[in-house]
Amino acid sequence: MNHWYRFLADKKTIAGFFLFIALILGGVLLYLEQKVTSQTLERLSDQLSLALNNQLEKERSTALRYALILSQNTALSDALEQEDEDKGFKILSEVMESIKLHTDILIRSQIITSDYVIFARSWDNSYAGMPLDYHRPDLLYFQTHKNPRSAIEVGRKLGVKATVPVYQEKNMLGFVEVVSFFETTQEYFDRLGIKMYVLMDSRFYETAVFMQENPAIGKEYILANPKYTQSDLKLLNGVNFKTLKASRVIFSGGQYLFYEPMKNGEGETIGAFIFSLSPKQISTYAHSDEEDISFLIHLSRNELYDVMAKKTSGKGQFQSIYDKDLLYLKDTVASEDREIYLQEAHDRLNAYSKEELIGILLDYKVTKEIKGEIR
Numbered sequence: 001m002n003h004w005y006r007f008l009a010d011k012k013t014i015a016g017f018f019l020f021i022a023l024i025l026g027g028v029l030l031y032l033e034q035k036v037t038s039q040t041l042e043r044l045s046d047q048l049s050l051a052l053n054n055q056l057e058k059e060r061s062t063a064l065r066y067a068l069i070l071s072q073n074t075a076l077s078d079a080l081e082q083e084d085e086d087k088g089f090k091i092l093s094e095v096m097e098s099i100k101l102h103t104d105i106l107i108r109s110q111i112i113t114s115d116y117v118i119f120a121r122s123w124d125n126s127y128a129g130m131p132l133d134y135h136r137p138d139l140l141y142f143q144t145h146k147n148p149r150s151a152i153e154v155g156r157k158l159g160v161k162a163t164v165p166v167y168q169e170k171n172m173l174g175f176v177e178v179v180s181f182f183e184t185t186q187e188y189f190d191r192l193g194i195k196m197y198v199l200m201d202s203r204f205y206e207t208a209v210f211m212q213e214n215p216a217i218g219k220e221y222i223l224a225n226p227k228y229t230q231s232d233l234k235l236l237n238g239v240n241f242k243t244l245k246a247s248r249v250i251f252s253g254g255q256y257l258f259y260e261p262m263k264n265g266e267g268e269t270i271g272a273f274i275f276s277l278s279p280k281q282i283s284t285y286a287h288s289d290e291e292d293i294s295f296l297i298h299l300s301r302n303e304l305y306d307v308m309a310k311k312t313s314g315k316g317q318f319q320s321i322y323d324k325d326l327l328y329l330k331d332t333v334a335s336e337d338r339e340i341y342l343q344e345a346h347d348r349l350n351a352y353s354k355e356e357l358i359g360i361l362l363d364y365k366v367t368k369e370i371k372g373e374i375r
Contacts, residue, residue, distance in 0.1 A: 055184065059184055071176040155179075224271075258276075
């Protein structure tokens with residue numbers, strides 16, 4: 001009988017030992033799974049941030065390019081000087097229609113007088129003669145600066161505004177402005193199957209009169225998206241934004257939500273960009289072999305060359321002055337030497353890590369190690 005009791009006691013001891021080991025292993029596996037998930041979310045958060053900044057830079061650059069072209073239109077300048085609003089609207093409309101016809105790109109442009117009154121607006125001229133001073137404090141920038149700028153600003157509506165002052169000799173006649181409302185950035189993330197919400201700080205409610213009918217998101221924000229569903233509103237209104245701002249990513253309403261602050265031309269936070277991904281999307285990404293930055297950002301070598309050539313001081317993030325100067329020569333290389341030049345530039349780029357190239361491209365310091373080759 002004692003032998004039987006000892007046998008049972010030994011079995012309980014062994015079972016208890018194995019149960020203890022199983023619990024330890026389970027705890028370790030759970031910890032590793034959570035760690036992998038955390039690392040995945042951090043990496044994806046960084047990539048979303050880089051992708052967003054890349055797309056916004058394209059939107060700002062495109063708007064500024066068209067605004068600069070319009071500012072050189074002497075007929076528009078003459079109409080502005082003569083205070084001929086009908087002539088200004090006619091010229092502006094014809095230019096915009098021509099751009100739409102030949103490029104299939106919709107451009108919204110407006111002319112503003114030096115005392116901040118709408119002179120002409122390509123998409124709706126019914127607001128000609130309306131003062132903007134209260135709605136556009138960012139225009140005060142041009143009281144002390146002559147250089148154009150392109151930035152996200154709050155006006156009657158939140159959007160990217162590229163503004164170029166127009167001068168006749170030393171007298172400022174007014175401004176040429178091209179505006180966009182995040183359409184191309186929104187389309188980019190839509191193609192990736194990622195929902196992007198554009199939120200404006202609610203303190204701008206009185207200024208942004210064209211957004212006063214937009215849905216309020218809690219007490220913090222006003223939704224700027226032109227299209228949304230009740231599910232979107234339910235998701236956003238269930239978010240603890242204090243927690244989201246602090247951690248950059250949370251799980252709420254069955255979705256992983258990522259936060260990126262929205263800043264204006266003065267560097268002031270005026271809203272937020274929120275990205276929504278499902279657990280299935282996160283899982284797909286976590287198990288993907290495509291762990292480098294190209295998962296979200298598809299950069300051509302030409303884009304890398306162009307942005308690198310904009311660096312103007314010292315060698316910056318380049319490994320040598322030679323590399324920096326080599327890329328500056330891109331637009332001056334003779335056509336017969338182009339192939340040799342591109343091969344040399346390509347060989348030099350291959351000496352850089354992925355994070356160095358992205359850092360040069362977006363002037364964004366990537367702290368995580370990213371392995372792989374530039375393809």
